[in-house]
Amino acid sequence: MRIALIGLAGSGKTTVFNAVADDPVDTTPGALQTETHVQVVKVRDPRLDACRDIFNPKKFTPAGLELWDPPGLPEGTTEGDKERRTRLLSKLRDADAYVLVLRAFRSDAYPYLRADADPKADLTRVVEDLVSADFVIAETRAEKLRQSVQKKTRTFEQDKQELTVLEKCLASLEAGTPLSQVGLGDAEDKRIRGFQFFARKPFLVLWNGADEPPAGMGEGLPIPMQGVFAMDAGLEAELAAMDPEDRPAFMEEFGIEESAAERFVREVYAGVGLRSFFTVGDDEVRAWTINAGDDAVTAAGKIHTDLAKGFVRAEVFPHEDLLEAGSMRDLKAKGGIRLESKDYVVQDGDIVHIRSGL
Ligand SMILES: Nc1nc2c(ncn2[C@@H]2O[C@H](COP(=O)(O)OP(=O)(O)OP(=O)(O)O)[C@@H](O)[C@H]2O)c(=O)[nH]1
Ligand SMILES: [Mg+2]
Incomplete structure (x- = not known):
């Protein structure tokens, strides 16, 4: 699952990254970031720890x-700014979900275009940029298709279908209504999936500051925000950089109960609607991330594409049943393992073993 931080330059993306990731990157205040930092944030899960204790x-x-911690979106209106913005956005399309970082703190350490932070205006601005980037992509493709459907080419039928879907999307993007409200069937959805429209991906708002976000934050936008959470990233990054033995006192002083990494993961799981399932054995105990509602074949595909292709059945049981039985042998003896077919919806905390014919 690829999660991209997104936001204006100086909104605190790298500070959030450093608060959450294991290995902080060096940041010089005021230095222009050009590369995207990437790190895997581990999902701590006591349920998985308990399974490990059974198998060793x-x-x-x-x-x-x-x-992902990319450079900030350039705010300017020059051709160069526009070009950099387009290039950056096209790279960011590959992410699965976004955490939109808003500057809600005061600091003189970074050249910001405005003296005062205006997180609400920034949010609107970034979302509008994303929607208009989607619009350009949809319109460019639609224009090509409008030409090609003039003639009966080999791809006439597909082109016509794709154009119909794109026209629906364009109307919605232009009206500023959420693209997710355009009712698309599975086939229609497939036609446009390759464009990776931002407006069809999950977004969360991270209010970067010491205060709580005002009520109504993130509402009424053409891209719906699936969650809003606040983080004092400056403080959290300071905490993450401390020696582990100094952290508890600091956390107590500032009333912090949970590490920034744990909270970030929790908010992303809840907002995006992510679930975990486990695979267990003497060789490896492992957790995998899926979307709520994903079926057994999709889960199999996370492990290996061959497992999805050759899918026969999935052996499934809730992890609680294994913990209660104490061993696989006892669980089997109790008849605690179910056989499920392709369309079984995998539940959070399921232990799954795929039987494959390949
Ligand atoms: N006081 C305070 N300062 C912060 C906070 N978050 C970030 N800063 C400061 O704001 C400046 C910019 O933060 P960065 O994390 O580099 O921002 P960025 O979004 O990564 O910037 P670009 O990579 O250039 O887009 C730095 O001087 C940070 O120390 C915060 O929560 N509180
Ligand atoms: Mg940065």
């Missing part, structure tokens, strides 16, 4: 969120 496996692999 050779390998133990928690789930991970791949976190």
Whole structure:
């Protein structure tokens, strides 16, 4: 699962990254960031720890969120700014979900275009940039298709279908209504999936500051925000950089109960609607991330594409049943393992073993 931080330059993305990731990157205040930092944030899960204790496996692999910290979106209106913005956005399309970082703190350490922070205006601005980037892509493709459907080419039928879907999307993007409200069937959805429209991906708002976000934050936008959470990233990054033995006192002083990494992961799981399932054995105990509602074949595909292709059945049981039985042998003796077919919806905390015919 690839999660990209997104926001204006100086909104605190790298500070959030450093608060959350294991290995902080060097940041010089005021220096222009040009590369995207990438790190996997481990998903701590006591349920998986308990499974590990049963198997003592050779390998133990928690789930991970791949976190991207790209450069900020250039705010300017020159051709160069526009070009840089387009290039950056096209790279960011490959992410699965976004955490939109808003500057809600005061600091003189970074050249910001405005003296005062205006997080609400920034949010609107970034979302509008994303929607208009989507619009350009949809319109460019639609224009090509409008030409090609003039003639009866080999791809006439597909082109016509794709154009119909794109026209629906364009109307919605232009009206500023959420693209997710354009009711698309599975086939229609497939036609446009390759464009990776931002407006069809999950977004969360991270209010970077010491105060709580005002009520109504993130509402009424053409891209719906699936969650809003606040983090004092400056403080959290300071905490993450401390010696582990100094942290508890600091956390107590500032009333912090949970590490920034844990909270970030929790908010992303809840907002995006992510679930974990586990695979267990003497070789490896491992957690995998899926979307709520994903079926057994999709889960199999996370492990290996061959497992999805050759899918026969999935052996499934809730992890609680294994913990209660104490061993696989006892669980089997109790008849605690179910056989499920392709369309079984995998539940959070399920232990799954795929039987494959390949
Ligand atoms: N006081 C305070 N300062 C912060 C906070 N978050 C970031 N800063 C400061 O704001 C400046 C910019 O933060 P960065 O994390 O580099 O921002 P960025 O979004 O990564 O910037 P670009 O990579 O250039 O887009 C730095 O001087 C940070 O120390 C915060 O929560 N509180
Ligand atoms: Mg940065």
